[in-house]
Amino acid sequence: MVEQLPGTPPLETLPRRQSIAAPGASELRHGLQKAFLVQLGQISAAERQQCEAAAAVIQRIARGYIARRARARLASAVGRPAEIMVTQVSNLEMLCDYRDIMSVYCNVRVLKKPFGPFMFQFTTAECGHVNLPTFKDSFFVPMMSSKCEIVITLIGISASGKRRFLGQALAPLETGWETQERDMQVKLAKWTFPVDEPLVGAHRFVTGTVHCTVKPMVSRYTCMSGQLQMLPVADNGARSRSFFGWTKRIVATTSTPQSLPTPTTPSASRKEMLTRWGVLTDTHLHLFADRSAQLLLSLELSKLQLVQSSAVPAGEPTKLASGRRGSYNEPNRLYPLKLYLSGKLYVFFVSSYAQQQAWEFKIHHRRQQLLVP
Structure with missing residues (x-):
């Protein structure tokens, strides 16, 4: 007989535990596949086609939902x-x-x-x-x-x-x-x-x-933001003196009327532009300095007026070598965004026609929400 340790029951009388193992995932999958094949063999071809179409629709809806959630999560952390x-x-x-x-x-x-x-x-x-x-x-x-x-x-x-x-x-x-x-x-x-x-x-x-x-900040704090370009503000006295000297010089040199000199190429005018960051909120359009983010200007949407631009960009479209007409989004072209407030006309510039229309639409939409109760 086996020697027993003191304080322990006999080894012969210990109940043996019978392990009840749960069915594994492979067994469950095999059983489900077998039941599905049996059920699939009992239905007709038309019903089978309907089931396949319904499964495809469910898969498409699920994939679209997952993609929209991922895209919304990424878009919430941009800008x-x-x-x-x-x-x-x-x-x-x-x-x-x-x-x-x-x-x-x-x-x-x-x-x-x-x-x-x-x-x-x-x-x-x-x-x-x-x-x-x-x-x-x-x-x-x-x-x-x-x-x-x-x-x-x-x-x-x-x-x-x-x-x-x-x-x-x-x-x-x-x-x-x-x-x-x-x-x-x-x-x-x-x-x-x-x-x-x-x-x-x-x-x-x-x-x-x-x-x-x-x-x-609060998610509703901003609705649009991006770069806006503007011309540097010149001194009024210096501008008036230079214009007076220019007119005097024109009168002294010739008696025939002449037009003002046209600006240089768009790329040259772009170099003179000042870059600013525009942030459009529910109530204001804020203008921040580039790099330092210092608040330079704040325009109240309920008091300003939006000067609409033409539906089609002004100017003649260029012709490509193939003979077809080129697009209006030229690389060196600037598109104006005009705002009028308290007797002043603020003119900002963007680099594409799509950005110009997006800014105008957002500003007009926010103004309507403020003015219409």
């Missing part, structure tokens, strides 16, 4: 306004040769991955607490996307006034940033992307962690 804030830099460890640093600040840039261009640029205020710098500056970005990356450069100002490179942090936008506020902690690393300011000591960097917050 969304957001607010960026660098709160502090923690665990900052500087060596002895950094003791001449009197204050630090951060240069924040929004980069379109992977290598640019830089869309917006901001600079925080200087902080005298070198070991644990904190910042309270928040920056409004008219357009943010999941394809963007936040480049934060920590710069120190020495006692002699030189600007030293302390480190650079790259904060990628993770999935879901457009739905809720995100707090990111990014380590300082080596110099990767240049800045506009002259820096010394770019071959070294200190260790530390940058705390950055990305706060998305």
